[in-house]
Amino acid sequence: MTTSDAASPSDDAEQHSSTGSRFAEFLALGEPLAEFNAENEGLLTGAGRFTLGFGGDTSNAAVAAARAGARTGYLTRIGDDAFGHLLLDMWRSNGIDTSAVIREPGGETGLYFVTRQPEAGHRFTYRRAASAASRLSPADIPLDVVARAGLLHVSGITQAISSSACDTALHAMGAARQAGTLVSYDPNHRPALWPLERARAVILHSASLADIVLPSLEEGQLVTGETDAEAVVERFARLGPQVVALKMGDSGVLLSNAGHLTHVPAHTVRPVDATGAGDTFDGAFGARLLAGDTPLAAAEYAVVAAALTTTGLGAVDPIPHRRTVEEIRSAAG
Numbered sequence: 224m225t226t227s228d229a230a231s232p233s234d235d236a237e238q239h240s241s242t243g244s245r246f247a248e249f250l251a252l253g254e255p256l257a258e259f260n261a262e263n264e265g266l267l268t269g270a271g272r273f274t275l276g277f278g279g280d281t282s283n284a285a286v287a288a289a290r291a292g293a294r295t296g297y298l299t300r301i302g303d304d305a306f307g308h309l310l311l312d313m314w315r316s317n318g319i320d321t322s323a324v325i326r327e328p329g330g331e332t333g334l335y336f337v338t339r340q341p342e343a344g345h346r347f348t349y350r351r352a353a354s355a356a357s358r359l360s361p362a363d364i365p366l367d368v369v370a371r372a373g374l375l376h377v378s379g380i381t382q383a384i385s386s387s388a389c390d391t392a393l394h395a396m397g398a399a400r401q402a403g404t405l406v407s408y409d410p411n412h413r414p415a416l417w418p419l420e421r422a423r424a425v426i427l428h429s430a431s432l433a434d435i436v437l438p439s440l441e442e443g444q445l446v447t448g449e450t451d452a453e454a455v456v457e458r459f460a461r462l463g464p465q466v467v468a469l470k471m472g473d474s475g476v477l478l479s480n481a482g483h484l485t486h487v488p489a490h491t492v493r494p495v496d497a498t499g500a501g502d503t504f505d506g507a508f509g510a511r512l513l514a515g516d517t518p519l520a521a522a523e524y525a526v527v528a529a530a531l532t533t534t535g536l537g538a539v540d541p542i543p544h545r546r547t548v549e550e551i552r553s554a555a556g
């Protein structure tokens with residue numbers, strides 16, 4: 224992507240895909256998780272049955288990119304446990320290339336439980352300490368795969384789970400930059416995972432390595448210290464990325480493309496569970512950029528995809544396929 228020609232990555236992708244030399248156009252790196260969604264409202268102790276699903280922000284983004292039509296691959300470490308098996312099946316059934324996923328003998332895949340309370344909303348309880356993904360290390364990154372991708376997507380959650388995973392994310396971003404692979408970065412700041420000062424330093428540095436930065440308003444405010452959405456976007460844009468898309472829930476997205484600001488309104492829905500909306504935006508946005516959309520056109524697609532994910536329970540199941548998004552967009556005129 225360049226300022227004047229947003230279509231260049233996809234032109235390049237077409238050339239490579241016709242020769243079959245690319246592993247994936249949209250390549251994501253991070254920690255996948257198995258999700259247990261409580262049937263009953265209330266505390267974990269009274270949750271009753273759980274529905275098994277999948278989560279992990281960059282894995283969600285990979286599914287969103289694949290369903291938006293991008294050739295997609297995922298990089299991570301999983302355990303050789305049942306949850307690792309289920310994740311592999313889920314990625315493969317979504318057409319995601321898992322050939323570079325490392326399966327750790329004796330390793331454990333991370334888990335989380337989702338409970339809902341009428342006033343407090345969703346609560347997440349994680350079992351991910353010492354997960355296989357937290358042992359990611361820079362040597363796990365297949366540099367040829369990163370170099371052949373059109374876009375590498377990484378997030379702050381991966382940087383927060385362990386220092387070796389943080390090193391891995393930075394190493395992959397550096398390799399992508401060197402190879403001319405676009406870097407897409409979602410800070411996804413989770414206060415429970417790391418102290419704010421460390422998060423701020425890593426997130427701002429990572430934003431300076433990225434071509435596309437995808438913060439939410441709340442974390443953007445926390446990290447930059449600005450309150451106004453425009454000021455938050457401008458702070459990130461000054462670090463160097465060409466595109467900043469500030470995600471503002473049902474207020475849509477404030478997009479900066481080479482310093483030009485545009486507000487993209489949200490697609491109106493009746494939300495039941497916003498889990499994964501930001502991740503879906505990230506994946507759909509990257510996929511559409513790779514297909515040759517301008518950042519504005521990609522954001523207009525991605526706000527619809529993201530809104531649709533809020534209409535169903537769980538992170539992965541409700542992520543829409545391209546045909547659904549296109550049908551809804553054409554029905555909306």
Ligand SMILES: Nc1ncnc2c1ncn2[C@@H]1O[C@H](COP(=O)(O)OP(=O)(O)OP(=O)(O)O)[C@@H](O)[C@H]1O
Nearest residue numbers: 439470471472473475489499500501502526529530
């Ligand atoms: N209630 C909603 N109605 C319509 N669209 C929504 C709604 N919530 C989220 N979206 C869409 O999804 C995008 C991303 O959501 P949000 O701003 O919550 O991201 P986030 O905070 O990064 O989420 P996450 O919790 O996944 O990290 C929004 O910019 C918007 O386009």
Ligand SMILES: [Mg+2]
Nearest residue numbers: 411439501502
């Ligand atoms: Mg987010």
